[in-house]
Amino acid sequence: MKTPPSGVTKPRLAFLIALGLIALAGYGVFLYLFLLKHNNTPALIAAIVALGSLFAVWHLTPPKRREVILGYLYLTPAMTFLFTFSFFPVAYALYISLHKWRIKKQAFLGMDNYLRALGQPGGITSFLVGGLVLLAAWWVNKQDLWTERNKPGRLALVGLLIIGGLALWVLGIPIMAETGDPDMWNSLKVTIYYVIGSVPIQLAISLVLAYMLFQKVRGKATFRMIYFLPYVTSMVASSAVWAKLFNPRGGFFNRVLELVGLPALRWLQEPKGVGVLLFGPDIPDWAAGPSLAQVAVLIFVVWSWIGYDTTIFLAGLGNIPPELYEAAEIDGANGWQLFRYITLPLLSPTTFFLTLVAVIGSFKAFVHIFVMTSAGAGGVGGPIGTNMTAGLFIYETFYTNVRNGYASAIAFILFAIILGITLFQNYYSKKWVFYS
Structure with missing residues (x-):
């Protein structure tokens, strides 16, 4: 031995x-x-x-x-x-999520809180099996057992597994949404709108601003300070100020609309989707999009994060060797080609970092939404729940409704979603992030 x-x-x-x-x-x-x-x-x-x-x-x-x-x-x-x-509170929250808990522990429920939130076991099983099938497709694609001769067979098998996994998801998710807690699923939908509506826009604007400030511009330091001010300002204070700017009665934005001859909007009190306001009420529900109230919150979010993202992008631009630009200019590259083939690839680690932070932060968004909607129509998360993100829904369930066990279960569901998205981003970052 x-x-x-x-x-x-x-x-x-x-x-x-x-x-x-x-x-x-x-x-x-x-x-x-x-x-x-x-x-x-x-x-x-x-x-x-x-x-x-x-x-x-x-x-x-x-x-x-x-x-x-x-x-x-x-x-x-x-x-x-x-x-x-860290570890003990998480473990204790998991323990709470398995019980009916109002102020103090009551009955042991096992997985009932999770089933109440997610829906019938059949839909959950379909979703989980679909995820396993997609993992199997990834595993088959990563194996080195396939020769060039068998490559078409591998591609066909991987394609079938992907189609099968997605089909199981398409079958399972509607069942879960129909049989689960409608308020919880609405909060997930609002959170997804929040991520899609804020992250790409704030990163795109920040990249353009950083690229412009990186050039030889007079007063560059002053502009950097101005752009960074929203980030260092108190989130509660700036949220309260923007809520006043969006006030439907004499708010700044409505005054601007009146000056250009457009009708005033209800902003934070408008539950209708942007698609409905633009194209009328006859469009299908899926095309309604986020409410105007959520768009108002998204405008604030983009404003508050642009300074931070711009500063990080500027740091990333400073790490790109200038010799690469000089060599490309000698070869006849124009400004767009320099940006497309040198700046973007070498800035990809910075872009990946900011994307990861922005997505995680968007899923956990709470303070500014709470402040901006608490004084509006419908109360916190309003109007009619169109700003009720997952973080806000957990808060309302835990503190207002005193359903501590159920709120803990939803928190772990949100944690699983964030973890899955983070792992997905980390894996696929290998294909487009360049560290040299």
């Missing part, structure tokens, strides 16, 4: 010794604090034994192993903080 290398056993042994030292130290300190309040002789003896054992084990440990133990001891405060304020 082969023995494991000494380099493997020593760190494990050192880790166990470190745990023992921490336990002895904690026990000794606890007993000492106990003695401060209770003059107890057995406790005093136990404290002396614990602390004495601590020093004995430490001095009997070889110096090399003592260094490893010391490393683990240095990690202990940070790991304790991380466990106490």
Whole structure:
């Protein structure tokens, strides 16, 4: 039987010794604090034994192993903080999500909270199986067992798996949406509108501004400061100001519309979709798009994040070697070709980072929507839930409706969605992100 290398056993042994030292130290300190309040002789003896054992084990440990133990001891405060304020709350929230919980624990429900939110098991099963089929398509495509001769067969198999997985999703998602909690599914729809309506626009505008500011422009530092001001301004304060700007009675935007001869809009109080306002009420529901109230919030979001994105894009542009531009200009490349074939590819790591941060932040959006909609028609998330994002719905379920277990279940559903999108972005970033 082969023995494991000494380099493997020593760190494990050192880790166990470190745990023992921490336990002895904690026990000794606890007993000492106990003695401060209770003059107890057995406790005093136990404290002396614990602390004495601590020093004995430490001095009997070889110096090399003592260094490893010391490393683990240095990690202990940070790991304790991380466990106490990160891992433990997440685990406790998962525990709450499995119960009927109103202020305090009531009945154990198992997965009922998740089923109430997502819908019938049949739809969930179809969705999960579809995901597994798509993973199988990815796995088959990654295998090196296929020769050039069998390449058409591989492509056909991968195509069939993708079509099958998407078909299962098409079957499962409508069943889930129909049988699940309509308010929860509405919040997911609003959140998707929020992501699609804010992330591409803010990144595109920020990239254009950064590219313009990167040129030799007079007053460049002043413009950078002006663009960055919205990001460093208090989110609550700026949200309240923009809510006043969108006020349907004498707000700034309605005054501008009146000056150009257009009718005033209800903005944050308008539940109708933009498609309905533009093309009339006869269009199908799927073409209605986000409400005008949500568009007003999206305008604020784009304004508030442009400064941050522009600053990061400027930092990315500064890392591109100027020699590449000079060589391309010698070869006769024009401005568009320089931007398309040099700037965009070498700026892809920055673009990927900003996209990832923006998507995750959009799924967790809360503060500005709460402030801008709380004073409007329909209350928080209004009007008629057209601004009720997933984060806002979790807040309302947890605090207003006091359904703590159900809110925790929805939070984990949102976490799973964000995790899946993040993994998808990380995987496909290999195809378009260039780090050299």
